[in-house]
Amino acid sequence: MSETLQALFARNAAFYDARGFERRVGYGSKAALVVIDMANGWTRPGSPFSCTGMDSVVPANRRLLDAFRARNLPVVFTTTAYDVTEGPNSDMGLWSRKVPIEAMKAGSWEVEIDAELAPREGEFVIVKKRASAFHGTNLSSMLKGMAVDTVVLTGVTASACVRHSCEDAIAEGFRPIVVREAVGDRIDGALAWNLFDIDAKFGDVEPLDSVLAYLRRN
Numbered sequence: 001m002s003e004t005l006q007a008l009f010a011r012n013a014a015f016y017d018a019r020g021f022e023r024r025v026g027y028g029s030k031a032a033l034v035v036i037d038m039a040n041g042w043t044r045p046g047s048p049f050s051c052t053g054m055d056s057v058v059p060a061n062r063r064l065l066d067a068f069r070a071r072n073l074p075v076v077f078t079t080t081a082y083d084v085t086e087g088p089n090s091d092m093g094l095w096s097r098k099v100p101i102e103a104m105k106a107g108s109w110e111v112e113i114d115a116e117l118a119p120r121e122g123e124f125v126i127v128k129k130r131a132s133a134f135h136g137t138n139l140s141s142m143l144k145g146m147a148v149d150t151v152v153l154t155g156v157t158a159s160a161c162v163r164h165s166c167e168d169a170i171a172e173g174f175r176p177i178v179v180r181e182a183v184g185d186r187i188d189g190a191l192a193w194n195l196f197d198i199d200a201k202f203g204d205v206e207p208l209d210s211v212l213a214y215l216r217r218n
Helices: 001-020 054-070 095-097 139-145 161-171 188-201 208-217
Strands: 031-036 075-080 123-128 151-156 175-184 202-208
Touching: 001 188, 001 202, 031 054, 054 075, 054 175, 054 208, 075 139, 075 161, 075 208, 151 161, 161 175, 161 188, 175 188, 175 208, 188 202, 202 208
Parallel strands: 031 075, 031 151, 075 123, 151 175, 175 202
Antiparallel strands: none
């Protein structure tokens, strides 16, 4: 991060703090890991949606998966996929007028979860059509049925699917914990700014080591 961005964030942090923002939601009694769109179209080169920093983001997600699995806590993956990507009657909606989501064709390699993070038996893969993991899916009711009150959010991108999932999580009554090192984006500035803004208004952005320490204690 450039010195200019650091100075900007410091000023904005002081501004938010003075107005009572940046409070902490903290952890509840049971957490689930929600890994957002860590599929090949985002984690591997060659896609319009390929993200930077995956050499560190993927290992961070793997460490969290190991920790949640060791404690038999719920793990949910999401991917974004569309059944009809050609012609006038598509399930892509107007989003396709902004971004090339036709690249995320259902059944394609691009929408498969990255093999380094492959879901295991008893874990869930939710296929979504919108940015948020909650929008138009059964994620909220499924987690509430498991008595989950805290969602640990990772994945891509900070500026879209992670951010919108975090906003919807807190609106649905979950405590959102976003793991800093386990989130990526295509543009460095977008990653830094959105993590800062999420932490100010929608969820707690926490370091990986802190989240792992919490899991060890509970």
